[in-house]
Amino acid sequence: MHTLTFWDANPVQAFKDFVSTEAFAETGRRARADGKLKLLSAESAKIYKFMFNNVAGWLQEQGLVFSTATQADLLRFIGRTEKGKPVLNSKIAYRYLRLLERCYEHLGVTPNPAQQAILQIDRAHIKKDEAGRSLSDDQLERFFNALPADPPRRRRSTPFDGWKRRRDRAMQVVIALAGLRVSEAVGLLVTEVGRQAALDGSIELTITPSEKHDTSHEHTVTLPREGVDELRPWLEEREAMEIPGQLVFPANVAGKRLTRKTVYVQMRATFERAGLDLERSGGRTLRNTFAKRQLDAGAKPEELKDVLGLALERSAADYKLTRVKPDPTQ
Template sequence: MHTLTSWDADPVQAFKKFVASAAFADTGRRTRADGTPRLLSPASAKIYIFMFNNVAGWFPEQGLKFSTVTQADLLRFIERRVKGKRVLNSKIAYRYLRLLERCYEHLEVTPNPAQQAILGIDRAHMTQDEAGRALSPDQLERFFAALPGEAPGKQGSRPFGGWKRRRDRAMQLVIALAGLRVSEAIGLLIAEVGRQAALDGSIVLTITPDEKHDTSHEHAVTLPRLGAEALRAWLEERETMAIPGEFVFPANLTGARMTRKTVYMQMRATFERAGMDLARSGGRTLRNTFAKQQLEQGTPADELKDVLGLALERSAADYQLVRVKPDPEPDPPD
């Protein structure tokens, strides 16, 4: 009971000690080959601490303590809405409950309120709700065929005319063929592009958190020949234009950072030219497609986690749920 009291007094500090311990690994029931518990990486611990802080901040707002939380309270937490929209999607909500289940299991709280809440939610609906969209090989080829711009050196009468279209072409190829988040592509730095091409024409991108979203983790990914050729050609043109700064894909001639909205609009235009449904089409669809291809080629979830720069192996495994959305049937003739 003394331990539970300490969780009431300072739940965040108590959780930080717990998540760094072998006891937390025991509740995960994941072991190494030799049977010993698999401890969390610092990156994974950071994600769990962030999640727990959200819960711990909500408790006092509701007049609750860690020891007094009930199943109904936790269901209220995961079902919160702002302007009619749920704060947590179904998959993330389950992860919150699973994390709290491990805490109460460690503290030997019976009945376990988080476990009860998990039993009270519809996992089948959750899986269906969170299945993302990916492109089929044919749809991906159509996307590539609809990319903007032309090859460098075909600017016509104006020096560097149409350079933004060639920038967007290279950027969308990199996102599709390296599985980058849009924020990672926007923040891609020249120093992160490998200088030496492999025998097959591929190059390595070393993604760092610098200038990226704070959930990006350092990782390396191979960009195949098609993307590498477009990227190297664009970088040569960028250098000739003497655009300052370190962003690979600058917004303008001053080297400013692109916005997510701009990238989103350009991608939507590509999907539209390809004649594909625009619903849920964008950077996430391309990343889903890349991850699905990796899994189909036999890449284990723990390796895919590193390729995608994810903190958690289970996040990589979730890409097994993505589905190809078929093109709509054409309207029948009159």
């Protein structure tokens, strides 16, 4: 275990050495079915390291060190604003504090400044903020109309010019109409796409944890005909390009995996073209919209749990209670 002195001098390295250990897993108290500690996946570790690096950079800017940062310091970090708007929504702010709480717990710092900061924030607001927003039917139509467009055929030097636009277009439609997490879309496999269409033109997507975030649960969701009409041509083009591997939406012709950051950037661009200035214009908004449409169609929490791939029915009930607030932007 690194000392507090090391954490102050080399916070980024100290956290990097800590995050993938059993000691970090112990602070989260996550156990597998066999009772052993559940270590972080590489993808989760990357996210945590990104978050901690943000904190370390801010502490350095403020002339502070990790061991002596106070509750007030941490509240200032999560309360930062840019152009009058919060840098972090309350759910993400809470995650930052929970991460820091685990670090201070590991180091035996008492009182734990992150724990004290958590007690000062409005937990009810966190739950409300977690809901995010959903799009109205009109806004969703505007989003679809703003999807990446094909380059004019006369400008193509090869039949596949502009293929990434068609990939991004198909992926964003699938996320919106099948309620996928971004990590599930990035990791979607060709073998998970149903080949036999139903009478209404829909197909089933069988989502498995393979190649996805470790919070994804196996589930089946129906992609309606509108989504199939975007996905099928892309799959045919992908096959014609002879892209290796099984990823439906690869990053390049070598079949490498897309980063979630790339997807968020492309999705944000679509929201901006649509004139939808949402606080969180991304995959969560589209997932909320999918959930709202399911509820409007009469889905019950148990059914919503299944199609969203949630572990608990109460998580689906939360959508009914708090996650269907339309964004007022028109």
